[in-house]
Amino acid sequence: MKEIKRKILVVDDDIAFCRLLERVLSADYSVLSCTNPIEALEIFKSNTFDLVIVDLYMPEMNGIQFMEAIMNVSRAMDIIFITAYAAVETAVEAMKKGASDYLIKPFQNEELIHVVKGIFEKRKLSEENKWLKEQLEEKNRPEKIIGNSTGIHEVFDLIKRVADTNSTVLITGESGTGKELVARAIHYEGTRRNMRFVPVNCSAIPENLLESELFGHKKGAFSGAVTARSGLFKHADKGTMFLDEIADMPLGLQPKLLRVIQEQTVRSVGEEEESDIDVRFIAATSKDLKKLVADKQFREDLFYRINVIPISIPPLRxxxxxxxxxxxxxxxxxxxxxxxxxxxxxxxxxxxxxxxxxxxxxxxxxxxxxxxxxxxxxxxxxxxxxxxxxxxxxxxxxxxxxxxxxxxxxxxxxxxxxxxxxxxxxxxxxxxxxxxxxxxxxxxxxxxxxxxxxxxxx
The missing domain is CATH 1.10.8.60 (Helicase, Ruva Protein; domain 3)
Incomplete structure (x- = not known):
């Protein structure tokens, strides 16, 4: 597939100089030149250019004025100033206002080619980085919650109302209703959207490993702890932790979790000192926590601590x-x-x-x-x-x-x-x-x- 040539606009009141730049650059780029900056401005308004090369001093409009005029139209291009040695300070000032580089007359053709090529390589790298960032954001963006029913609109309303708070949320609903989707929506709608969202399935991690996974451990804290581990609570610092299937949290760990949520401090297994954290907690369950509390299978104090803002997702039926x-x-x-x-x-x-x-x-x-x-x-x-x-x-x-x-x-x-x-x-x-x-x-x-x-x- 043939690559589309980058477009360059040359603006200089010296027609011979314009023709020279066209000859030097036209092999690799699409070049258009103009000797009148007023006309060049109109050309710029009706076309898209990747680079503008402009003389610093022209009769009708100087290069700084021309740069300011085109930047009011678009900032999606680079600008190179051409200047005499005596005007270097002005060219440097122009770079502070947004120009990409400058060349001092007279210059060699190879110097011009090198500067233009460098600008486009930098632009290509910037475009690739932007694309990769957009792809990463798209990958991390939460899946859209689909629905127009009254029940799901009530969920939408609650998400908007709680997103910018730090209050603990308890999401309830049958398996498959989309509890993690709602948790992610709360995170990405809120002020912590640029920080980590850390999901933890309390039923998927064996009980003997869960404390170490959450709290971390000191090297040598137990058999097999050959290196230190910071734990998921610290990993979620400044972000949001989603505790899925919270009903399956072992009873022995529940008072420790309660302390973490209330005090926002964590002590790794084997450590004596506590570390401060800043984590927003969202929990979810498909079970009846009130019944589990009544049956002494879930701590009542932890239930009330996580049930500050309840969100119930209706089943599909x-x-x-x-x-x-x-x-x-x-x-x-x-x-x-x-x-x-x-x-x-x-x-x-x-x-x-x-x-x-x-x-x-x-x-x-x-x-x-x-x-x-x-x-x-x-x-x-x-x-x-x-x-x-x-x-x-x-x-x-x-x-x-x-x-x-x-x-x-x-x-x-x-x-x-x-x-x-x-x-x-x-x-x-x-x-x-x-x-x-x-x-x-x-x-x-x-x-x-x-x-x-x-x-x-x-």
Whole structure:
């Protein structure tokens, strides 16, 4: 693939000098020259340049004035000043204002080529660093929480309200509802977003290793401690620690955890001195902590310390309006060859109980995208547990297929229409266009579902 040449604008009132720079640089770069700075400014406004080479002294406008004028238009270019020896101080002053380098007349062609090449190598490195930083930020950015149901909107509201505080948060919800997603959203919406988010699954680390993992240890503190370890509490300093499955924290460690949260101090295993930390704690569980407290399986004081701000995530079966939105999101993520779900599959999705919640829906769609043979995924592609669904309150298996499909599709249509209207501030034309629907068809669904567009207008 041919590399696109960098673009250079040369501005100097000496036409012979402009032609010289064009000859020297045109082999490797796209060069345009102009002898009038006023005209050059207009050229700059209508084009994009990577580098501007400008004479410091010109009759209509000096180089400093020209630099200030183009920097009001864009700062996405480098600037080299050409100057006589007597004006070096002015050129240095120009560099303080944003110029990249300067050359003193007369100079050798090789000197010009060297300076220009150096500027572009530095720019390329800067662009690569910026790209790598963006990729890292994208990788670390929390996955978007998808949903438009009342229950999930309440979660969104709580995330915004608690993000900028240091209060401890307890997130509850069934397995697969997205508790870590909510914890990450709180972290990345808050003031600690540029610091570490440290997740710890309390049920995944063996009890005999958990204290050392969390608190760290001194060299020789126990058999096998051949080196010192700082521990995850210190690793999370200035950031956020997410204690997932907090209900599985061993009883013997719970008073030590309570002290860390309350006092913000840590003492490594084998150490006598405590170290100060600054950590925001978010905990999560899929179990009933109140029942565990009553059964003496979880400390009451720790429960009240972590339950300062409770956030409950509803299971997927209680937010069925979100299923079409979630399904669309996962289809776009895992989609191959533009595969789509049939209406019948969506009917099964809306009727299914989803005991594994959003995680189960995600895994199901990924499997369907990989294993289904046709472009349209049908009920024949679905796993047995979804096909063998139980009765739901408003749709009975004793109803005809047509009746079941009508009820479920009405629910689906209402969900996507409400979402489109909300995103387009009640503008029916734009909302219909966003769904690739005719305006009349969109309005028929609105009428059938009793939806009024003015409820969404700001």
């Amino acid at each position: 209680e937010r069925t309006d979100d299923i079409p939105l979630l399904a669309d999101f996962f289809i776009n993520r895992f989609g191959r060859n533009n595969k789509v779900l049939s209406d019948e599959v969506m009917t099964y999705f809306l009727e299914y109980n989803w005991p594994g919640n959003v995680r189960e829906l995600e895994n199901t769609i990924e499997r369907l995208m990989i294993l289904s043979k046709g472009d349209i995924i049908t009920a024949a592609d679905l796993p047995f547990e979804i096909l063998n669904r139980p009765e739901s309150d408003d749709v009975s298996l004793h109803d005809s297929y047509i009746d079941r499909k009508r009820v479920i599709l009405d629910r689906f249509n209402k969900s996507i229409v409400l979402d489109a209207l909300q995103k387009n501030s009640g503008n029916v034309t734009r909302a219909a266009a966003a769904l690739n629907m005719e305006r009349a068809s969109f309005q028929r669904i609105m009428k059938r579902c009793g939806i009024k567009s003015d409820e969404f207008r700001e």
